Amino acid sequence: MTDRWKSDYLQSVEECRRHVGCLERSLTLLTFFPLDINSYHQLTEEQIEHIDQMIYRFMKLQDSMGRKLFPSLFQILEPEKTDIPFLDKLSHLEKISVIDSADDWLEYRVLRNNLAHEYPDREEEMITNLNLLVERLPSFLTIYSGSVQFARDRSLL
Numbered sequence: 001m002t003d004r005w006k007s008d009y010l011q012s013v014e015e016c017r018r019h020v021g022c023l024e025r026s027l028t029l030l031t032f033f034p035l036d037i038n039s040y041h042q043l044t045e046e047q048i049e050h051i052d053q054m055i056y057r058f059m060k061l062q063d064s065m066g067r068k069l070f071p072s073l074f075q076i077l078e079p080e081k082t083d084i085p086f087l088d089k090l091s092h093l094e095k096i097s098v099i100d101s102a103d104d105w106l107e108y109r110v111l112r113n114n115l116a117h118e119y120p121d122r123e124e125e126m127i128t129n130l131n132l133l134v135e136r137l138p139s140f141l142t143i144y145s146g147s148v149q150f151a152r153d154r155s156l157l
Contacts (some may be wrong), residue, residue: 005075005076005079006072006076006156008067009072009073009076009151009156010068011068012064012065012068012072013069014065015064016061016064016065016069016144016156018142019057019060019061019064020141020145022053022057023054023057023058023061023137023141024141025052026050026057027054027134027137027138027150028054029050029053030050030051030134032047033130033131033134034131034134034135035122035127035130035131036127037123037127039113040123040126040127041059042091042108048057048126051130053133054133054137055130055133056142058112058115058133059112059115059116061140062108062109062112062140063112065143065144066086066105066109069144069147070086070089070090070098070099070147071086071089072099073093073098073147073150073151073156074089074093076090076151076156077096077156078092086111087102090102090105091149092108093147093153097150098146098147098150099143099147100143101148104139104143106142108136108140108143110133111133111136114129115129115130115133118132
């Protein structure tokens, strides 16, 4: 069973790596941040496309890490513990220093959910969430790289 989890983990690392590459490129294109209400209304179509790409890749990466990367790494580390809730897995990964903070991860999940729903009458909220994402994206990307480095350092793969 451990071989299956290792295979799942390697596949999820590759999937996440692709999203990370796109997000890193997005950061180089988003030089017009932070946004305010005026700059938000003056965004060009190209800038909106860059923002959309960043949001899409952030959501895909966050989903992939939460649904595949962390669960498969947890099962490699704890093969006898099956059918435990994701939050317990996340807490365990924090306890053994795979991730710095389970709470931070959950905050990224809330941000992901907030960005998934765009309402025309909530522009200020959208601007706040976009600025927060651009500000915190480098820290989010270190969660991925740190978890991969953790596995490498322990020769788990």
